[in-house]
Amino acid sequence: MAAICIDAGTSIIKAVAYDDQGTEITLARRDTKVLRPEPGLSEQDMDSVWTATVATVHTVVEELHEPVRFISLTAQGDGCWLVDADGRPTGPAILWNDARGTAIVNQWRAAGVLTEAFRINGSQSFAGLPNAVFSWLQQRDPDRLRRSYKSLCCNGWIFYNLTGEMAIDESDASVPFFDVRERRYSQDLLRLYDLEWAARLLPEVLPNDRRVGELSSTTAAELGLPAGLPVVMSPYDVASTAIGVGAVTDGQACSILGTTICTEVVMNHVNLEGEPSGLTLPFGPPGLYLRSFPTLAGTEVIHWAVKQLGLNDPAHLGRLAGNVNPGSNGLCFLPYFSPAGERVPFLNTGARGSLFGLSFEHGREHIARAVLEGLSLVIRECLAAAQEKPSPLQICGLCGGGANSDVWCQLIADTIGTPTFRPADQEVGAKGAFIAGLVAIGEKEHFAGAVKDCVKVRDTFAPDKERHRQYDELFEQFIAVRKSTLPIWKRMADDRNR
Numbered sequence: 454m455a456a457i458c459i460d461a462g463t464s465i466i467k468a469v470a471y472d473d474q475g476t477e478i479t480l481a482r483r484d485t486k487v488l489r490p491e492p493g494l495s496e497q498d499m500d501s502v503w504t505a506t507v508a509t510v511h512t513v514v515e516e517l518h519e520p521v522r523f524i525s526l527t528a529q530g531d532g533c534w535l536v537d538a539d540g541r542p543t544g545p546a547i548l549w550n551d552a553r554g555t556a557i558v559n560q561w562r563a564a565g566v567l568t569e570a571f572r573i574n575g576s577q578s579f580a581g582l583p584n585a586v587f588s589w590l591q592q593r594d595p596d597r598l599r600r601s602y603k604s605l606c607c608n609g610w611i612f613y614n615l616t617g618e619m620a621i622d623e624s625d626a627s628v629p630f631f632d633v634r635e636r637r638y639s640q641d642l643l644r645l646y647d648l649e650w651a652a653r654l655l656p657e658v659l660p661n662d663r664r665v666g667e668l669s670s671t672t673a674a675e676l677g678l679p680a681g682l683p684v685v686m687s688p689y690d691v692a693s694t695a696i697g698v699g700a701v702t703d704g705q706a707c708s709i710l711g712t713t714i715c716t717e718v719v720m721n722h723v724n725l726e727g728e729p730s731g732l733t734l735p736f737g738p739p740g741l742y743l744r745s746f747p748t749l750a751g752t753e754v755i756h757w758a759v760k761q762l763g764l765n766d767p768a769h770l771g772r773l774a775g776n777v778n779p780g781s782n783g784l785c786f787l788p789y790f791s792p793a794g795e796r797v798p799f800l801n802t803g804a805r806g807s808l809f810g811l812s813f814e815h816g817r818e819h820i821a822r823a824v825l826e827g828l829s830l831v832i833r834e835c836l837a838a839a840q841e842k843p844s845p846l847q848i849c850g851l852c853g854g855g856a857n858s859d860v861w862c863q864l865i866a867d868t869i870g871t872p873t874f875r876p877a878d879q880e881v882g883a884k885g886a887f888i889a890g891l892v893a894i895g896e897k898e899h900f901a902g903a904v905k906d907c908v909k910v911r912d913t914f915a916p917d918k919e920r921h922r923q924y925d926e927l928f929e930q931f932i933a934v935r936k937s938t939l940p941i942w943k944r945m946a947d948d949r950n951r
Contacts, residue, residue, distance in 0.1 A: 455519050455521050456522055456524070457510060458886040459524065459526040460527050460693075460880060460886065461527070461529060461608070461611055462528070462711075463548065464712065465483070466485055468510045468883075470521075471887050474906075475887055475888075477880070480513070481516075483506075492792065493551070493553055494551055495552070497546045502607065502610065506614075507676065510676050522682075524683070524684045524685065526615070526685070526886060527608060527690050527693035527882050527886040528690060529549060529606075529689070529690055530606060531549035531606070532547055532548045532583075532586075533583045533586040535604050535654075536602060536610070544597050550581055550791060552581075552791075552794075553586070554582075555802040558800075561578065561646070570642055570646070572725045572726075573639055573642055574630075576633070576733050577731060577796065577797070578629050579802075580802065583630070584648060587651045588648065601654060602619075603656045606625040607689075608622060608686060609686075615666070616669055620657045620658070620686065621655075621658055623658055624737070624743075625689045626638070626655075626658045627732070630655060633723055633725075634723055640652075659686055665686075665893050666684045667681045683894050685893045691715045693737075693883075693886050694881050694882045696889060696900060696904070697876065697884035698908070699876065699904045700719050701741070701900040703720060703741065704720075705848075705850075706839075706848075708832050708850070709853045710855025711751055712751050712753060713747040713749065713750075714748045714752075714835075715745060715747035716745075716836055718743075718846075720742050720744055721741055730799065730838050731744055731745060731746040731838060732745040732747070737889050738899070748797055749789075749794065750789060752767075752854055754806070754827075755824060763817075767857075767858065768858065770825075774821040774860055779923045780927055781822045782819050784809070784810045786808050786823040786824050786826065787807045787935055788827040789804035791804075798835050802946070803942040805942055805945065825861050826868070826927070827931070829861070829868040830924075830927070830928055832868070833928055847871070847872075848873070848874055849865075849866075849871050849873050850873070850875070851865065867916050867917050868924045871916060872913055872914065873914045874913040875911045876908055876911060878909075888907055891907075
């Protein structure tokens, strides 16, 4: 029998069919469009996302020659997907990388609200979360809020269309209104954000032992599948990807080299006393949490560099970078390209990218390496922020589109001083949804056992000791350059807001 797993990313929706051993049988993809109607806005048409999901699943079903035993889904996280009481969108989805709530987040930060919230929630708020979006809509579009019944996430929107149930997974619900220790919505957090009125918009949370619904008869007919089929709402994409890499026990780490570079460490406890940074997500495996650091700019920075340098593709950039020594002949690249600034491992809505140290001695190859080094140094900083003490990691899994670059995977290993590996699966988020599905329907007792049976390593990259020593120095330089630009970021942000 087969299982169909959906991974609804920001730009691509994938459906993957697996056999009983977790081997991929077939795969379908559909692009989805991010709408940017005004500067700083990032939206998607919710019906278009569902239509693309149906198309991918239907394609997979037509190619299968065996019955399907369950569907499991994961999707992009955060954002605000508002629906009315009939389950119809009240407007476009407002995405995780939307910047309209920037001024509101800055006000909360100045007032100490974000620090106080972190002591309950364990996560640093940013503009693309429901708290900022609700506040913005209350000021600019209160009619939409009046028409809205629930605020779903992308995962919840697809789950609703499959099952008719409006709900949210713990990982999606955790930011920004969750008491992370109690694993429930917090009235104190709603009061902190002056959003007590928004409690009615929060959907039911499905914990680890209650994440299974049933495929509705209407959708079953549309997909060509039997009604009543188990539908599993897996953790959202960054958490499901960690599972798919095999990071399901305390201290294991991974980094997703995708639209966001999301660096994560699994922990068996919560620390709410440190410097507010990153996200703390209740994890699928019981008793575990994921310290997650999703940047606002990832492989899009590489695509930008490919275009600006007149290269053929990211592989071309990697080949150029491989021809240059560590340090890029004195270049330092800050990869903060999102119009919303940056959210991890620091929060600064005015953060912007720069290339520091240019001279006539530099060519395309130096810029190419500087770009990969800047992104790799961000990963190093996020790993350091995730850990309470600087204990070395045993190994770090790499996945996402960027992990196709041998040069970058080796560069990351050299930068962090830890071996990196790539899993055999290309669609790691879908594999994580598959594993979560096996546990949810009772076919596997726990995540660790399922990972042992289903996750295979493709290859590993060992760090070079001398290059790592050089990156120790370059990391200090990277931080110093960024600190020197902070006043300039503020002046430029002030100019943009005039």
